[in-house]
Amino acid sequence: MPRSGADLALLLLAGFRSLADAATEELARRGYEDMRPAHDFAMRAIIAGADNASELGRRLSVSKQAAAKTIAVLQERGYVGRDTDPQDARRKRLEVTPLGFEVLRQGEAVFDELREQWQRQIGSAELASLEAHLTTLVGARPVRLDAPGWTAHDLGGPA
Amino acid sequence: MPRSGADLALLLLAGFRSLADAATEELARRGYEDMRPAHDFAMRAIIAGADNASELGRRLSVSKQAAAKTIAVLQERGYVGRDTDPQDARRKRLEVTPLGFEVLRQGEAVFDELREQWQRQIGSAELASLEAHLTTLVGARPVRLDAPGWTAHDLGGPA
DNA sequence: TCACATTAGACAACAAGGTTGTCGTTGTCC
DNA sequence: GGACAACGACAACCTTGTTGTCTAATGTGA
Numbered sequence: 001m002p003r004s005g006a007d008l009a010l011l012l013l014a015g016f017r018s019l020a021d022a023a024t025e026e027l028a029r030r031g032y033e034d035m036r037p038a039h040d041f042a043m044r045a046i047i048a049g050a051d052n053a054s055e056l057g058r059r060l061s062v063s064k065q066a067a068a069k070t071i072a073v074l075q076e077r078g079y080v081g082r083d084t085d086p087q088d089a090r091r092k093r094l095e096v097t098p099l100g101f102e103v104l105r106q107g108e109a110v111f112d113e114l115r116e117q118w119q120r121q122i123g124s125a126e127l128a129s130l131e132a133h134l135t136t137l138v139g140a141r142p143v144r145l146d147a148p149g150w151t152a153h154d155l156g157g158p159a
Numbered sequence: 160m161p162r163s164g165a166d167l168a169l170l171l172l173a174g175f176r177s178l179a180d181a182a183t184e185e186l187a188r189r190g191y192e193d194m195r196p197a198h199d200f201a202m203r204a205i206i207a208g209a210d211n212a213s214e215l216g217r218r219l220s221v222s223k224q225a226a227a228k229t230i231a232v233l234q235e236r237g238y239v240g241r242d243t244d245p246q247d248a249r250r251k252r253l254e255v256t257p258l259g260f261e262v263l264r265q266g267e268a269v270f271d272e273l274r275e276q277w278q279r280q281i282g283s284a285e286l287a288s289l290e291a292h293l294t295t296l297v298g299a300r301p302v303r304l305d306a307p308g309w310t311a312h313d314l315g316g317p318a
Numbered sequence: 319t320c321a322c323a324t325t326a327g328a329c330a331a332c333a334a335g336g337t338t339g340t341c342g343t344t345g346t347c348c
Numbered sequence: 349g350g351a352c353a354a355c356g357a358c359a360a361c362c363t364t365g366t367t368g369t370c371t372a373a374t375g376t377g378a
Binding site for chain 1: 165170182271280292297
């Protein structure tokens, strides 16, 4: 049982990686290779209204150039489409394709399965309370997505 | 309250980032700029016996070349020293310097403070149970540090 | 209406932290 | 002694970020 604060941090990271790695693996098994959480986040942001690169960058707290790179990947794989905005010739309007929606749907299903596994392991009430407590803690000191950055190395994993 | 598996994953990530960001900020405030969790992990591994680059790579589930790069940074900042091994001329023996130990000590103090904050927020018993449950879950499906990599972008933050 | 500031997106250069592959040197084992 | 393993160094490259600069399009205020 961890006692130090550092152990607690590591535990949270391990929990996240455990879920995320399993999800990525399963998604790859289902034919969606190289899907990464960031792609998921980006697509959701696009759906939520960030329909151009600059806006997407702002939503993800990332430079517009970085957002453009992510979009390029997503577009290459057919998950998002892009066409010029009739209202503003500077903009390229983004939209998630049916294939993109399919990936999102499957990703959600995979995560839900993983959560059910956890529920079976520690019990429904316990998992719910764990989530509730974490929500309290995180809510009290909200994640600063614009905080100093973390890289794969920081997070204990190879890239 | 989160219900989906994806929300759970995000919650864990948010928890980690919340702690880690706060710790890095505080450490920077105390004069240790550019300290990253990876540096901390690496130093601990060195202390735990990974006293050469190849071994450090293995412990961190990272290539020996990547480990060497991390060591170079740590050495440059005076946190670790290196000298040739009298027993084996191929090896360069690593050792954490007093300055390195000082950073580790302060890092620990910072994390412990953060943990205490959390304890005050949700209660000692609750935090302990959260940790215990997470340990169970993570232990049951151990974090694969050699799994497909996660980058800062994946983790929702800029680099 | 015209000048000026702002914005979108493209492109280039670079940083950090990884990867693989190669190589020379050193150790170990039969 | 010779084959093989392992250490560290070096180089090339990938990914995901970052700035900075540029052009084209748009908005705005005198």
